[in-house]
Amino acid sequence: MNTITESDSRAMVRLLGETAASQGTFKQMKAFLMNGLCELIQADAWAWTLSRRIVPGNVQAFPGYIHGGFSEQRFANFIKALEHPAMGLATASFYAEVFQSGDPTTMCNHEMDTGGAALADDVLELWQDADIGPVILSGHPVDKTSFSGLGIYRKFTDEIFSPRDRQIAHIILSEVPWLHLADWPEDRGAKVPTLFPKQRIVFNLLLDGRDRKTIAAHMAISENTVAGYARDIYRHFGVNSQPQLIRRFFNSEAKV
Amino acid sequence: MEKDIPPVSEADARAMVRLLGETAALDCGHNEKKRFLMQGLCRLIKADSWVWTLGCDIRPGGPQACVGLIHEGFDEDRFAKYLTMLDSPQIGNASIPFFAAVAKNSGLTTMRREEIDPENHTSLLPDALQALRGADVGPLIMNALPLDSDSVSAIVVYRPNEAPVFTPRESQITHIVLSEVPWLHMAGWPEDRGAGVPQLFPQQRVVLNLLIDGMDRKTIATTMGLAENTIAGYTKDVYRHFDVHSQPQLMRKFLTGNQHQA
Numbered sequence: 156m157n158t159i160t161e162s163d164s165r166a167m168v169r170l171l172g173e174t175a176a177s178q179g180t181f182k183q184m185k186a187f188l189m190n191g192l193c194e195l196i197q198a199d200a201w202a203w204t205l206s207r208r209i210v211p212g213n214v215q216a217f218p219g220y221i222h223g224g225f226s227e228q229r230f231a232n233f234i235k236a237l238e239h240p241a242m243g244l245a246t247a248s249f250y251a252e253v254f255q256s257g258d259p260t261t262m263c264n265h266e267m268d269t270g271g272a273a274l275a276d277d278v279l280e281l282w283q284d285a286d287i288g289p290v291i292l293s294g295h296p297v298d299k300t301s302f303s304g305l306g307i308y309r310k311f312t313d314e315i316f317s318p319r320d321r322q323i324a325h326i327i328l329s330e331v332p333w334l335h336l337a338d339w340p341e342d343r344g345a346k347v348p349t350l351f352p353k354q355r356i357v358f359n360l361l362l363d364g365r366d367r368k369t370i371a372a373h374m375a376i377s378e379n380t381v382a383g384y385a386r387d388i389y390r391h392f393g394v395n396s397q398p399q400l401i402r403r404f405f406n407s408e409a410k411v
Numbered sequence: 412m413e414k415d416i417p418p419v420s421e422a423d424a425r426a427m428v429r430l431l432g433e434t435a436a437l438d439c440g441h442n443e444k445k446r447f448l449m450q451g452l453c454r455l456i457k458a459d460s461w462v463w464t465l466g467c468d469i470r471p472g473g474p475q476a477c478v479g480l481i482h483e484g485f486d487e488d489r490f491a492k493y494l495t496m497l498d499s500p501q502i503g504n505a506s507i508p509f510f511a512a513v514a515k516n517s518g519l520t521t522m523r524r525e526e527i528d529p530e531n532h533t534s535l536l537p538d539a540l541q542a543l544r545g546a547d548v549g550p551l552i553m554n555a556l557p558l559d560s561d562s563v564s565a566i567v568v569y570r571p572n573e574a575p576v577f578t579p580r581e582s583q584i585t586h587i588v589l590s591e592v593p594w595l596h597m598a599g600w601p602e603d604r605g606a607g608v609p610q611l612f613p614q615q616r617v618v619l620n621l622l623i624d625g626m627d628r629k630t631i632a633t634t635m636g637l638a639e640n641t642i643a644g645y646t647k648d649v650y651r652h653f654d655v656h657s658q659p660q661l662m663r664k665f666l667t668g669n670q671h672q673a
């Protein structure tokens with residue numbers, strides 16, 4: 156199933172490398188990565204949501220989208236089109252597969268809607284209003300009752316997505332699991348050590364290579380106080396000296 | 412591409428995407444991300460150690476005036492021997508074809524040891540061989556990007572002496588990651604790109620590298636087999652040379668130059 160080329164591999168590596176360098180929140184990184192993915196596969200919009208488990212065949216009602224590439228009006232039309240009763244049938248095989256396999260699943264609209272439920276005149280009209288034609292859906296079960304779902308869209312009159320397009324989307328969506336995390340922490344700060352504010356200042360000045368006397372003068376506290384903070388900080392990070400501290404944060408493995 | 416390079420497989424592409432996705436999710440500074448990514452790359456290609464160095468004023472055939480900025484997989488003793496190895500003239504000679512290719516290419520160049528030295532001449536030179544064995548360096552992939560007329564950024568991955576050679580596929584994975592993720596080479600430099608480094612004497616350069624590595628005077632003396640007083644003297648020279656007054660200042664100067672662009 157070698158549908159992707161080396162230049163596709165390179166493009167994905169480049170996109171992820173740029174994502175790694177963009178130092179935003181998870182939400183911003185997700186938008187950056189999704190916009191990049193859309194560029195790679197010539198899609199023009201995407202929408203993402205976390206949803207409760209739905210019964211395959213029923214109409215989906217997804218609150219709380221994150222999306223890109225939509226104008227306000229187009230997004231409203233898109234939501235309206237999704238609500239059409241026929242859409243439950245059109246996506247039934249996709250949702251069945253998501254929950255059956257328990258793995259990230261990626262399908263194109265022409266693969267899941269083999270019965271053409273979404274091609275009936277009244278449904279098609281709604282999608283035309285939303286200016287959405289070809290679709291890739293990707294679903295990732297989060298737990299027994301909910302899943303993370305993503306749609307990638309082209310304009311109404313565009314060519315359908317190729318197996319290569321779908322595969323690129325699938326690789327990125329399945330190999331970058333944080334894209335599917337339900338609660339994107341804004342600060343990603345779980346690992347940030349909990350120091351008191353004054354300790355954080357001393358910590359930053361120590362990392363900046365300053366000596367105790369300068370730090371004391373800068374903060375208008377006594378050298379002894381700085382020494383105490385420095386000791387706390389070294390203990391906190393399991394190091395024994397300022398060089399070790401700097402090394403730990405700026406360079407190779409801590410040698411302690 | 413002049414050579415026939417085996418295409419990377421979809422599984423390789425997935426592994427690279429996964430690794431970079433994990434790197435993106437890290438909440439840390441640029442150097443930490445670089446370390447994480449390089450560790451992951453080493454796992455992918457089964458390398459045991461890597462070094463990122465700034466090569467200043469590389470003259471083909473001369474000793475390599477390098478500043479080892481980040482490295483992993485070396486313990487203190489092995490790293491000290493590694494630095495000694497870089498200062499060996501025969502090792503300098505052995506890398507001539509690589510730096511010639513870098514100069515000619517002007518882009519990112521990746522070569523395996525077997526491509527740099529197809530006849531394996533290096534292993535016939537007693538000094539070079541001893542230096543390589545001392546540092547426990549066997550197969551390697553060198554990768555370098557010229558930064559300006561005087562300096563190159565070089566990332567080299569290693570396997571221990573006697574380990575099987577790197578395959579073209581492994582070399583290609585290295586090349587793809589390092590060429591498509593430009594911040595690995597471009598960010599994190601000292602602002603002057605180590606302009607003062609070549610003027611130091613070889614022993615001073617070794618001390619410089621070990622100081623940047625965070626080692627204390629006593630350990631440096633032990634690993635280099637010199638008296639602590641001698642090290643203290645070299646250290647003073649190095650501080651004066653770079654106009655700093657302490658090891659933390661020196662480290663700061665070399666390790667945190669241009670910070671990563673947000």
